[in-house]
Amino acid sequence: MNKIKIGIPRSILYYYYGELWTNFLKKINCEVIISPTTNREIMEKGNKIANDEMCLSMKNLLGHVFYLEDKCDYLLIPRIDNYGVDNQTCTNFLAMYDIIKNLFQTPVLNYNIDVVHKDTEEKGFIYIGIQLGCTKKQALEAYDQAKKQTEEQKQIQIKQNLQKLKSKKNKLLIVGHPYNLYDDLIGKPILDYLKKLDVELIYSDLFYHQMTSKLSKQLSCELYWKFNKENIGSIPVVENKVDGVVFLSVFPCGPDSLVNELVIRKIKLPCLNLIMDDLDSMAGFETRLESFVDVIQERKRKHEQKNNLIPTYGKL
């Protein structure tokens, strides 16, 4: 018997749930097809399909879905409303499923996370499992195992990320959503360039989320977007350990446009606000990144000089 082919677009939610999905789907005997890393072709296709005011990540998602369209039996696009009170998501996450269902022909597998109305992740996975033809018990078992596996991996990643804080190089905190940071056309060129400038990068999404959600209150007490809370909550954690903050968002991201503006007004670290567009020139960004790195280097040098001078003054 042929396995059912499930298509997963390598965009937005893949970066939160990708591993959990693949682990789960493999356990219940399905074939998983993941779209390739973003390339020009996918991006341009997405641009064509999407509405011209949609955010870049959303356009990107549509491009990925188009790539998968005739290669799989089902697409996996969940709808995420909230993870509890005051832990909402951007409205694009709410609308994602309905938009894709209306724009494409392929049937869409879907579950709903709405913790306020008692639709949890676990229920969602069981629902998918049943739709794919396994029993409730099997689905629950597969979900538990997959969850455990991914949790372990995540912990390792977080530890690695926090380990970097001990490095002696210039350290920058990169604040942005994982689906932008790790995307091959959106964030990766920027991060690669920063690495080339010999800077240690700490990613805002790889922190202990419970801690960061709480700490975000220091910067903004009325924030109700879960992913933004986790992002900006990382700033108080590392405030004294990094030399600067880079905000990376896409044009025109709804929550980021307000939250980043507020945070930039409040923090004292040097910061750089990068807004990615679908233009392919990196030249402008390179100049800005270089000068920013120069600034933090100079600042650090002055700071060290000052610290060295204090004992000599004391002697005089």
Add this chain to the structure above:
Amino acid sequence: MNKKTISFPHMGNYSIPVEYLLKHIVDANIMVAPKISNRTIELGTKYSPEFVCTPFKYTLGTFIEALDLKANILIQAGGGCRYGYYSELQNQILEDLGYEFTYINLVSKGHTDLRKLYHEFKKIDPKFSILKALYYLLITSKMIKYMDNVDDYIRQNIGFEREKGALQKENKKMLKTFQNTKGLFSLYRNYKKYFKKIKKIPIDKPLNPLKIGIIGELYTLMEPFANYDLELTLARYGIEVKRYTNAHYLLFEKKREVKKYLKYAKEYVKYRMGADAVDNIGRTKYLCTHEYDGIIHIKSSFCTPEIGAMPIINKICNKYDVPVLFFSFDANTSKVGIETRLEAFYDMIEMRRKK
């Protein structure tokens, strides 16, 4: 100490009920901010982040103008989409500009914390009483309902009045009496009296006029300055306009209606999509199946929920073969461009009618 002066952002004519409510429940100066003008939007754009939606810019501009006129308490609501987060950022921006004021947020994180609000109002006016507030809230809600009823009637007929401007003239008179309402009964009497007068104004309406439904994002729909007087322009062409969104709908009916719309358009949407997106999809289906000649969808730039709804609206309109026109208004959209597009749209639906 300075006398306390309360101000709030504008939206259409709704400053009248809000002013009425505040005037009666707290002992403070109520200042209606200057009408939205080009200066407002310039000020707002100057201090706003790059790509927020336009209502943020309008309200920020209004606040700056009000603060310049010595207001020191600002009131803002919130909820639904990004709108819920306006307050904190606006507060910070205005503080950075060096103003001194108290900022009251009616809805924080999507919920109204009544106890906190009570304490805030108690701070402004130690004599603040809940019973009185409830009574005036009732009157205000009725006032909003009456205003919306009259507005609906005017919208349907303004394109066909014999004497131009007669309907609005009476409407203005009615609003003026509303400002000085003494109680529930006098409000009701005035409403009846003026609605009768408005209905008596002679109207030359053809049997089957061109009909257009306007849907879209709420602020742009309800603030005529933000949509460049779209409704009046349509009226000049002799078109009957149907608009659903009004303050009464948002405050009292929305919760119930959304469920109905979800059921009604269930082949297109399964879940709520934030703000008014689902409502608009449901309305599109309704308008398409009820012999409307066209649909105009308006929104402010970067309104995320509506952007999500647009592909679906487009699909429905394609299916039923109803023309649809999308407008996205920004701070510096030119009025001429809009009029050209509207004219072309009007010509098209008129030609379709003749066929």
